[in-house]
Amino acid sequence: MSVEPLPILTYPDERLKTECEPVEQFDPELREFAEHLQYTADQGPSAVGIAAPQVGRMQRLCLVDATRAKRPVDNHGPLVLINPAITNWKGFAVGREGCLSIPDYTGKVIRAETIELTAQDVEGRTVTFKMKGFEARIAQHEIDHLDGILFLDRLVSRHADLRER
Amino acid sequence: MTKPWLLLTLVGADRPGIVAQVTRVLFGVGAELGETAMMRLGNQFAIMMMVRGAGTTDEVAGLLESTRADFGLKLHVDEIDAALHQHREPDVSVIVHSADRSGIVADVTAALLEAGMNILDLRSDVGGSADKPIYIMQIDGETTDGIEPIEQCVAQLADQGLTVRVTPLQTMRG
Ligand SMILES: [Zn+2]
Numbered sequence: 001m002s003v004e005p006l007p008i009l010t011y012p013d014e015r016l017k018t019e020c021e022p023v024e025q026f027d028p029e030l031r032e033f034a035e036h037l038q039y040t041a042d043q044g045p046s047a048v049g050i051a052a053p054q055v056g057r058m059q060r061l062c063l064v065d066a067t068r069a070k071r072p073v074d075n076h077g078p079l080v081l082i083n084p085a086i087t088n089w090k091g092f093a094v095g096r097e098g099c100l101s102i103p104d105y106t107g108k109v110i111r112a113e114t115i116e117l118t119a120q121d122v123e124g125r126t127v128t129f130k131m132k133g134f135e136a137r138i139a140q141h142e143i144d145h146l147d148g149i150l151f152l153d154r155l156v157s158r159h160a161d162l163r164e165r
Numbered sequence: 166m167t168k169p170w171l172l173l174t175l176v177g178a179d180r181p182g183i184v185a186q187v188t189r190v191l192f193g194v195g196a197e198l199g200e201t202a203m204m205r206l207g208n209q210f211a212i213m214m215m216v217r218g219a220g221t222t223d224e225v226a227g228l229l230e231s232t233r234a235d236f237g238l239k240l241h242v243d244e245i246d247a248a249l250h251q252h253r254e255p256d257v258s259v260i261v262h263s264a265d266r267s268g269i270v271a272d273v274t275a276a277l278l279e280a281g282m283n284i285l286d287l288r289s290d291v292g293g294s295a296d297k298p299i300y301i302m303q304i305d306g307e308t309t310d311g312i313e314p315i316e317q318c319v320a321q322l323a324d325q326g327l328t329v330r331v332t333p334l335q336t337m338r339g
Contacts, residue, residue, distance in 0.1 A: 046338060064339075095336075096334060097336065098254075098336055100339065103250075105252065
């Protein structure tokens with residue numbers, strides 16, 4: 001595997017505003033891409049997730065890794081989520097988000113506090129997760145990328161103060 | 166060499182159109198705005214903004230003179246050693262409220278400083294009524310020694326009759 005990180009697209013690249021296509025081929029190339037994407041996320045400043053369109057691959061694949069949170073949080077380990085779909089939302093929480101594609105800016109965003117999602121793993125097997133708090137926030141941020149939505153599109157008032165997460 | 170940033174502060178009675186008028190004049194001479202903060206304080210409107218490319222401090226004051234006079238503003242311009250792209254991330258939020266405690270800001274900030282908290286954003290307000298004021302303060306900051314000293318500090322403040330809530334903040338980046 002090549003060890004060059006993939007170049008990360010930054011705002012206002014049009015591809016960050018574009019909806020992605022479903023993944024249909026679960027082959028070694030896909031697994032290699034997922035590893036390369038993880039390697040890319042590792043090079044930047046403390047990322048806990050990344051989505052394929054952030055490196056210009058317009059497919060519904062993202063990584064969610066709440067084990068990398070600075071303060072320990074509930075998590076399901078490092079995840080590759082392919083064709084993910086959120087099937088249930090509950091509660092709301094305000095939290096601060098930043099993005100590898102939007103350097104030097106963070107802002108408050110309201111997300112569902114708990115979610116259920118279904119996705120496929122790199123082998124194409126269906127997986128389901130019930131996530132809460134920080135991990136649920138990561139998944140929602142990354143799945144937004146697959147729909148061409150940035151956290152900037154969801155900013156709320158600086159003084160917004162539901163339960164912080 | 167890039168031109169230095171100026172810090173403009175403008176304060177005056179809160180009237181519609183202050184911000185639009187001030188920024189229109191500045192953009193008219195090709196100025197660049199950096200970070201700004203503007204808010205109503207009391208019945209006044211206070212503006213702080215980083216500006217460059219509009220000339221010297223005296224030139225900027227001159228440009229804004231008629232706006233200043235029209236709106237009855239106090240205007241101050243300083244050259245400052247500021248820079249963009251230096252954001253810091255808060256990792257703790259402290260919210261305090263109390264009745265009858267006008268020294269709340271001094272007391273709480275002194276205690277938090279001692280506990281290793283660097284304040285990044287602070288708003289304090291007075292609600293209630295003239296004879297029964299309620300003091301409220303919201304602070305975001307970064308800790309130098311983690312959250313525990315902050316929590317201990319807050320417990321002491323609570324013993325003094327303040328209601329204090331500390332919330333760890335964790336920025337999600339992905
Ligand atoms: Zn992102």
